Amino acid sequence: MSSQSYSSSDSESVVMASPSRSDFPTVFVPEGHVALVLLQEGESSFYLRIPLSIINSLCLKPRKYLIFLGWCILGCEGVLALEHDGDEINTDGGLDDQWIYHYVPAATLDLVHAVDLEVIKARKCVFSEFTETRDEFSTKLLERDVRCLWTGVIDYGARLHIIPPERGPEWFRLIVENRPNCSENVTTLNDINDIRNGVFAYSTIRAAFDLCHLAILKTPNQILNPEDIPPRDDRHVYADVSYPTSSRYTLQWLVVPEPGITTIVPNNRDATFKRNTEKPKPSDLLLHYTYGAAAIKCWGHGTEVLKDRANPPRPSAPVQAPIRPSRSSTAGAGTGESDGQATWDEDDVMLFFWGNTRAAKERHLKKVEEIIERMEQWRAGVAEDSV
Structure with a gap:
């Protein structure tokens, strides 16, 4: 672990441990950027790599801005931390160059997907x-x-x-x-x-x-x-x-x-x-x-982590020709695919996460219960006809 100066909300300089680059081998953070990890699976991560100059131009409280991005994308409340299961850090300070931050959901993400994207x-x-x-x-x-x-x-x-x-x-x-x-x-x-x-x-x-x-x-x-x-x-x-x-x-x-x-x-x-x-x-x-x-399109990396979690394996399918460039082109350097599988764009990523909100899971559970009820009614009808 490396140590860097960290600014607290009362402007006093304190020393905190910043995660070493070797702790997250798949997260690359060039100079002038920070990374926001949204999902970590072993040594692989889905994350945003954002220029500090952009963040500072958009929000007067840059740490709150990272929390806003996590909330928008994952569809659940959470806190900002220096580790994927770490403690919340103060939201009033600034961001440090080349640091890796984590959006930690308030409740554990159970990514049993309720929406079949394909x-x-x-x-x-x-x-x-x-x-x-x-x-x-x-x-x-x-x-x-x-x-x-x-x-x-x-x-x-x-x-x-x-x-x-x-x-x-x-x-x-x-x-x-x-x-x-x-x-x-x-x-x-x-x-x-x-x-x-x-x-x-x-x-x-x-x-x-x-x-x-x-x-x-x-x-x-x-x-x-x-x-x-x-x-x-x-x-x-x-x-x-x-x-x-x-x-x-x-x-x-x-x-x-x-x-x-x-x-x-x-x-x-x-x-x-x-x-x-x-x-x-x-x-x-x-x-x-x-x-x-838009944040995923501009800054997203590592969507292969999400695709592995989304749906059962399928045969390779041809990628459809884009209807217009706005919602079909590749979302950031880490989202392209090279294995013949259909490319995920920013909307696919958003629906992947939003498909696991409470509303999505409740809707999915209700649909499953309705299917089971119809099957039971069908079986009862078949049994009566066979008597």
């Missing part, structure tokens, strides 16, 4: 199936948003689905059904073209969001408060829109954009909505899901 992926819908409803969806968004939420433009705006339609209605339904514990009422959120699954945004924002370069952070949430992220910039706000009074919908760049883009779309810019509208805002649940997915 079956669901085989039922994906083609994007063209939704063409008839896209114009109606845009109209509904404009009635609530009036203009791009973050730039105020109208002419170069476009509808943006938070969960892409090509994922299909069953995938969308599973995200909602398998949701982590949250206070949002989503009992009626069952349509992928629901206004809560979209925003009206400048075309550049939509393109960056589709690529997972950009994410929307909704605060307050289970982990972060509005004060935990940088204050919004002082931009011109049109008279027909205003900022929400008790929440923030903040655009955050998870990768450094091309020069000049931040002039139009700055980091940490907040959304405005139509004044006095009673139409529902974008769903917290869906925004947290896509934030976690």
